[in-house]
Amino acid sequence: MAVRxxxxxxxxxxxxxSSYSTGLPVLVRPVNMAERPSSFSWVVQGKLxxxxxxxxxxxxxxxxxxxxxxxxxxxxxxxxxxxxxxLNSIHMKIEDFTPPTIEQVDRFIHIVxxxxxxxxxxxxHCQWGRGRTGTMIACYFVKTRKxxxxxxxxxxxxxxxxxxxxxxxxxxVIQYYQxxxxxxxx
Numbered sequence: 001m002a003v004r005x006x007x008x009x010x011x012x013x014x015x016x017x018s019s020y021s022t023g024l025p026v027l028v029r030p031v032n033m034a035e036r037p038s039s040f041s042w043v044v045q046g047k048l049x050x051x052x053x054x055x056x057x058x059x060x061x062x063x064x065x066x067x068x069x070x071x072x073x074x075x076x077x078x079x080x081x082x083x084x085x086x087l088n089s090i091h092m093k094i095e096d097f098t099p100p101t102i103e104q105v106d107r108f109i110h111i112v113x114x115x116x117x118x119x120x121x122x123x124x125h126c127q128w129g130r131g132r133t134g135t136m137i138a139c140y141f142v143k144t145r146k147x148x149x150x151x152x153x154x155x156x157x158x159x160x161x162x163x164x165x166x167x168x169x170x171x172x173v174i175q176y177y178q179x180x181x182x183x184x185x186x
Contacts, residue, residue: 035062039129043137043159047116050137050160052129057083069120072108074100074132079125094132097165099172102179105139112140134163138173146186149177 037059039052046067054060054071057080063071070088071081075096081089090111094100100108112122126132134156141152153173156163164170180186 035059037063037125039160041160043156047121048112048137048140049121049123050129050133051123051125053125053127054079056080060084060087063087063123067121068123070111070115070122072111072122072124072136074124074126074136094126096127097131097169099135099166099169100132100139102176105136105172105176108136109140109143113144130160130162131165131169134160134165135169135172138164139176142173142177142186143180148186149174152177 035058037051037054040049041051042049049063049066049068051063053075054063060071060079060081060083064084064087068087070090071079072090072092073079073081074092074094076093078089078091081087092100092104092108094104108124115122124133124136137160138149138152138156141147141155142149145152145155147155153164153170164173177186
């Protein structure tokens with residue numbers, strides 16, 4: 001889909017009441033951006049992306065057009081996934097502002113890695129795409145990049161500022177690293 005960007009020059013009024021052009025272009029948001037889910041970004045290009053809760057059917061269809069084939073929902077309620085029957089919806093309920101369990105993290109990583117092997121991208125979301133989502137992705141970095149919990153926290157916050165919202169979520173990433181280290185996996 002071709003996107004057309006328009007340039008408009010902002011006009012402002014001075015204190016005397018006359019108006020003038022600022023000379024600075026104002027880009028008008030393209031219409032198709034409304035379809036893109038809030039806070040969407042690829043954390044591993046073509047493999048794993050993160051986003052806030054996709055409220056509208058257009059958001060779900062946009063994900064599918066972007067190549068996402070699996071959507072992991074970490075919220076209690078599900079987004080309108082019925083609007084795109086080809087998208088596989090996986091529900092992992094985690095209470096807001098709490099960390100996932102070790103079992104949930106292991107399941108998440110298994111889903112991402114098994115689908116990556118067959119070339120299918122996975123999206124993960126919570127309400128705002130920060131706390132629960134950031135915690136899961138940081139744990140994924142610990143396992144797949146073989147980095148420490150602290151390094152994983154710093155990396156997800158670099159990629160997605162605001163990720164991992166609570167001390168308990170941070171603690172979970174550190175504990176996950178320690179568990180993998182004790183098993184000789186990192």
